[in-house]
Amino acid sequence: xxxxxxxxxxxxxxxETLSLTCTVSGGSISSSSYYWGWIRxxxxxxxxxxxxxxxxxxxxxxxxxKSRVTISVDTSKNQFSLKLSSVTAADTAVYYCARGCGxxxxxxxxxxxxxxxxxVTVSS
Amino acid sequence: QSVLTQPPSVSGAPGQRVTISCTGxxxxxxxxxxxxxxxxxxxxxxxxxxxxxxxxxxxxPDRFSxxxxxxxxxxxxxxxxAEDEADYYCQSYDSSLKGVFGGGTKLxxx
Numbered sequence: 001x002x003x004x005x006x007x008x009x010x011x012x013x014x015x016e017t018l019s020l021t022c023t024v025s026g027g028s029i030s031s032s033s034y035y036w037g038w039i040r041x042x043x044x045x046x047x048x049x050x051x052x053x054x055x056x057x058x059x060x061x062x063x064x065x066k067s068r069v070t071i072s073v074d075t076s077k078n079q080f081s082l083k084l085s086s087v088t089a090a091d092t093a094v095y096y097c098a099r100g101c102g103x104x105x106x107x108x109x110x111x112x113x114x115x116x117x118x119x120v121t122v123s124s
Numbered sequence: 125q126s127v128l129t130q131p132p133s134v135s136g137a138p139g140q141r142v143t144i145s146c147t148g149x150x151x152x153x154x155x156x157x158x159x160x161x162x163x164x165x166x167x168x169x170x171x172x173x174x175x176x177x178x179x180x181x182x183x184x185p186d187r188f189s190x191x192x193x194x195x196x197x198x199x200x201x202x203x204x205x206a207e208d209e210a211d212y213y214c215q216s217y218d219s220s221l222k223g224v225f226g227g228g229t230k231l232x233x234x
Binding site: 037039046047048049052060061062063096101102106107108109110111112113114115116117 | 126158160168169171172175176213215220222225228
């Protein structure tokens with residue numbers, strides 16, 4: 001059974017870089033059948049797709065975050081990571097990692113399963 | 125403001141049928157892209173409920189069904205149960221914005 005687990009600092013200072021890692025267990029991140037994504041949810045608000053990555057390293061980012069986001073993959077550790085630079089209070093959210101499914105890369109992908117999420121607070 | 129529009133809330137009594145709409149545009153749902161639905165119970169991560177407009181993953185009760193027409197999609201829940209009280213989100217692909225979610229709908233079981 002595939003499981004995903006987010007890890008990283010729960011508190012980040014404004015203007016600094018948020019860094020999170022998602023560890024995948026129970027399956028290989030190098031599978032050509034799946035993709036890997038980051039989604040966030042501000043407290044009391046809805047879901048926002050941040051970006052997705054294929055095991056080869058190909059990435060797609062939310063245009064509204066593209067200038068600040070970097071997603072990378074480490075197949076040797078079965079992990080993928082998120083970096084969000086120049087954070088502000090508006091970046092305070094629960095950050096989820098999830099497996100992307102579907103026949104086409106990015107298009108018509110759905111996310112299943114999801115990690116439990118990790119709350120990241122941006123505050124000085 | 126979400127690209128996919130959902131009603132903020134819906135409610136129904138146990139045993140009733142409720143529907144949740146997800147309205148998009150010609151650059152996402154109307155372009156033929158699939159719609160997926162997630163259920164988020166309080167304090168938990170979203171869980172896949174429907175994929176590819178109308179497909180249920182293993183383990184999801186057949187009380188949940190999805191449909192799509194034109195620029196909109198709908199999630200229907202029949203035989204409403206107290207345990208269905210949760211937030212529901214639709215998701216699709218947008219030709220400009222890529223991955224997009226609806227704003228979410230809070231279902232209250234009366």
